[in-house]
Amino acid sequence: MNTENLIALLVAAPLLGAAVLLCGGRRLDRVGPWLGTLLAAVPFVIGLVLFTDMLGKGAEERSLHQHLFSWIPVEGFQADVAFQLDQLSMTFVLLISGVGTLIHLYSIGYMEHDERRRRFFGYLNLFLAAMLLLVLADNYLLLYVGWEGVGLASYLLIGFWQHKPSAATAAKKAFLVNRVGDMGLSIAIMLMFTTFGTFAFEPVLGAAEETSEGKLTAIGLMLLLAACGKSAQVPLQSWLGDAMEGPTPVSALIHAATMVTAGVYLIVRSGVIFNGAPDAQLAVTVVGAVTLLFGAIVGCAKDDIKKALAGSTMSQIGYMILAAGLGPIGYVFAIMHLVTHGFFKAGLFLGAGSVMHGMNDEVDMRKYGGLRKYMPVTFVTFGLGYLAIIGFPGLSGFFSKDKIIEAAFAKGGTEGWILGSVALLGAAITAYYMTRVMIMTFFGEKRWEPDAQGNAPHPHESPKSMTIPMILLAVGSVFAGGFFSIGDRFMHWLEPVTHHDHGDSPLSAATVTGATMVVLVIGVSMAWVQYGRRPVPSVAPRGSLVTRAARRDLLQDDFNHVVLVRGGEHLTRSLVYVDHTLVDGVVNGTAASVGGLSGRLRKLQNGYARSYAVSMFGGAAVLIVATLLMRAV
């Protein structure tokens, strides 16, 4: 059998699911969730088939190609719907469809009581189709289709509970901020077309090495802007925290494991372009380093469990972007951290959802406390995810995050020292805020109270359909990193696509690991001193200036408001002023002078036959005199 013909099915199955579920009407309400889950599992199964097939081939022959049809065949402009499945895409396909299937399964339980769940599963399938299209496309234009598709699905799912004004606003915010990044991608594609005459991966990336650095830098910076929008990196990070208004499975799938990592995919896929543009690479590392601290600090201050996790997502993607900016030293580790992060962050979000499910949808961690007795499965799976993310030795995060820190030092020079220290500092803060989340939720005294209607929460373990995905993701969080690292398996797997360079580290791997362990212990013990030894107040204390700023997302919205909203208002106001005075002045002035002139001309038409006769005689006399004069000349 020709395996490359299966690639289109990866996208087609969830797309079919979306079409059937969204157009099918009410009679599908009962089977909808199961149908959606089944069609999400199809790409995973096909992905496994293709994966085993790929493993049977030599490293250089693994890339598969399927040309489906010519999309826009015009003279000098050829856009195809064609797929490319290489090791990088394969990794994403398995992650997206695997985690996607688990989260579909989880949603069956989580969305059980929601009337519009058929639509929810339709949107989830739409998201899977778009995301798979994004990673399977063999050219930037088709990637852009997927890129916009995931943006649409994200918008629809954040605003899924559209009756809540906060959710509707958050959806709009995410959409608008993403548009800014999308402009970057479209400009990058246009630049590619003018520079290379095509936008398919192979010719563009093949020709990139012989192109001038200036052009590559321009394309690289535009791609970085796109990645910032989609992956919630500074300065386009403000939408991710609000996106937590969506249902929790959405936060787990889209805003933690898959869609927000699309920016990392874009940068790694375009690695050759960045390799030729050191300035763009520097910008990428700076964005990554700033965001990893930014997200971590925000994560420390949030009392909303999902928002704390959102801050953590931002920070972890900052690590990936940082690694991707390091060039061939970091590409492999960026993707490796992406995969392990996909496991443990999705698991943590599902755990948070499970806690909310048992606590009447309460999200304030100050109202949790002592839940480990009531939700043992959630506690254990969440705890394993927690150990993985802080980089506890032997768990996934330990392998992937350590490698990124090592790679940052290996960048060399002052740059390497700065980036390495930032990454190390980020690891300490990660340990701090994750321990805080863990302690506030599962340890200490219970702090929940009846709400305004007198309904006291009765914390209970979630149903099987929710706990099974959590357990499977916890297994991934524990073993994935180690599995990938034995014999540098993951590195050899991705090397043919991304290439790898060991760099020149001033510190030995053991030193870095030791330093990571030290900051890990510092972070955990600081959180324990603050939240474990003392009872947690159920109302947030006022806090220092920094805490208050961090609670307000480090004033990102205030900044956007002052600079963009107010600035925009001033701009429009001055434009309106110019319009009223200058443009309207010219138009109205012209109209007034024409009107005045015609008012005067009108007086000639006075109705008296004799005055018409005068003008006739006068005109005739002028004509005669003129004729005579012309003769004379």
Next chain:
Amino acid sequence: MNPVNYLYLAALLFAIGATGVLIRRNAIVVFMCIELMLNACNLAFVAFSRLHGNLDGQIIAFFTMVVAAAEVVVGLAIIVSLFRSRHSASVDDASLMKL
């Protein structure tokens, strides 16, 4: 024969007619002045006809007379009906079309 005198006379008649059209208000008088201008033209045509020794000018003079006669028929009818409706033959009174 010297045509200059005839032409002077024609110009004089034309000027008298034109002045009458411009300054008189009575429609009948204006009408008569128009006839005067037409006949001044006729005189000039005939004089030139004689000067050049062919009949073209005389034929045009006949045409002018025919047109003038037709104009008198229509014009007098208008003046009479105007007088009937407005009890005045002044051309300045017939200015209803002005804005």
